[in-house]
Amino acid sequence: MKFNTKTIHGGQITEKGYNAVMPPIYQTSTYAQKSPGDHKGFEYSRTHNPTRTALESSLASIENGKFGLAFGSGLAAIDAVLKLLKPGDEIISTNDLYGGSYRLFTKIFEDYGLVFHFTEMENLSSVENLINNKTKLIWVETPTNPMMNIIDINRLSLIAKKFNILLGVDNTFATPFLQQPLSLGADIVMHSATKYLAGHSDVVLGALIVNNEQLSEKLYFIQNASGAICGPMDSFLTLRGIKTLHVRMKRHCENAEKIAKYLSSHAEIENVYWPGFKSHANHNIAVQQMNDFGAMISFTTKGNNFKKSIKIIESLKIFTLAESLGGVESLAGHPASMTHASIPKEEREKAGVVDSLIRLSVGIEDIDDLIGDLNQAIS
Ligand SMILES: *Cc1c(COP(=O)(O)O)cnc(C)c1O
Numbered sequence: 371m372k373f374n375t376k377t378i379h380g381g382q383i384t385e386k387g388y389n390a391v392m393p394p395i396y397q398t399s400t401y402a403q404k405s406p407g408d409h410k411g412f413e414y415s416r417t418h419n420p421t422r423t424a425l426e427s428s429l430a431s432i433e434n435g436k437f438g439l440a441f442g443s444g445l446a447a448i449d450a451v452l453k454l455l456k457p458g459d460e461i462i463s464t465n466d467l468y469g470g471s472y473r474l475f476t477k478i479f480e481d482y483g484l485v486f487h488f489t490e491m492e493n494l495s496s497v498e499n500l501i502n503n504k505t506k507l508i509w510v511e512t513p514t515n516p517m518m519n520i521i522d523i524n525r526l527s528l529i530a531k532k533f534n535i536l537l538g539v540d541n542t543f544a545t546p547f548l549q550q551p552l553s554l555g556a557d558i559v560m561h562s563a564t565k566y567l568a569g570h571s572d573v574v575l576g577a578l579i580v581n582n583e584q585l586s587e588k589l590y591f592i593q594n595a596s597g598a599i600c601g602p603m604d605s606f607l608t609l610r611g612i613k614t615l616h617v618r619m620k621r622h623c624e625n626a627e628k629i630a631k632y633l634s635s636h637a638e639i640e641n642v643y644w645p646g647f648k649s650h651a652n653h654n655i656a657v658q659q660m661n662d663f664g665a666m667i668s669f670t671t672k673g674n675n676f677k678k679s680i681k682i683i684e685s686l687k688i689f690t691l692a693e694s695l696g697g698v699e700s701l702a703g704h705p706a707s708m709t710h711a712s713i714p715k716e717e718r719e720k721a722g723v724v725d726s727l728i729r730l731s732v733g734i735e736d737i738d739d740l741i742g743d744l745n746q747a748i749s
Contacts, residue, residue: 380431444562457483527555565696
């Protein structure tokens with residue numbers, strides 16, 4: 371099955387009761403047993419729920435993986451990955467990580483004895499320099515948030531394999547439509563399905579996909595034992611969203627390309643961060659590992675003008691000022707005060723997240739309306 375077909379049919383089985391085409395929302399916590407232990411594979415909905423199972427099979431299918439796990443949020447999914455580790459274990463991650471992931475790492479798991487190193491990863495020697503015999507996990511996002519740096523997943527996976535370290539990739543920004551990290555050598559793919567996978571800004575949900583059976587068993591154990599699962603309604607909504615992922619992503623990418631080019635030609639805009647530009651530092655890696663360049667764009671105003679940036683954000687009419695990304699509607703955000711406020715200013719600026727930086731999640735509205743909106747806001 372090819373990708374577009376997988377988004378609709380991958381891992382799905384026809385419901386037996388009434389041949390419903392969509393899996394029903396099994397809004398139940400428990401399941402009747404004939405005799406103790408004699409049941410149809412479902413006992414209690416923290417452990418398994420048929421709507422969640424349908425979603426988990428779909429997730430595995432679209433990411434080219436064998437096992438999918440769904441959680442109550444993207445951060446709950448990352449939380450489950452970190453619970454694979456023990457006090458003293460070390461993790462290497464990127465220095466322009468999603469703010470919530472950074473907060474989970476430094477404000478929760480450091481207290482449990484995990485040791486985190488944050489570094490830029492365009493130059494992979496910086497990763498090798500941080501590896502020692504306690505390093506157990508490398509955790510990356512690509513494209514990174516909000517600077518749109520691209521990390522070479524395949525090369526990084528060779529380093530991880532050489533030292534027997536797990537490689538986890540947060541694939542939220544790219545989605546499997548653009549890049550499939552397991553096929554590039556990663557061990558774990560993670561999603562905030564809240565974003566593109568569900569795609570309609572109406573659900574918060576997280577996912578992990580893996581190929582290794584032992585690893586999947588450990589993660590299923592944590593999912594059930596810690597209990598950060600998603601409910602059947604949210605599973606249903608995400609499954610429904612995935613079915614149109616490929617048509618949405620195609621339009622997201624087309625619109626983003628036009629907006630990136632428009633912004634870069636505007637006299638009042640300084641830098642535009644979008645991996646589709648030939649001048650982007652990691653453009654060649656993006657061409658190699660992605661099918662297109664995604665729909666997230668960040669830009670700064672001339673002279674890093676904070677006031678001007680805030681004025682632009684306040685003047686937008688179709689772009690909504692909001693946290694989050696990946697929905698059908700276009701959003702604008704100010705990373706320094708919103709998504710990345712939990713990262714200290716000094717750390718933030720080292721990674722390029724200056725105060726005039728605006729991040730766009732380009733939606734699938736008519737492109738003329740989107741460019742018109744940016745144009746009136748900038749002038
Ligand atoms: C939103 C986001 C998360 C966190 O996911 P939630 O569903 O909000 O918990 C993690 N990584 C990235 C890249 C995100 O954009």
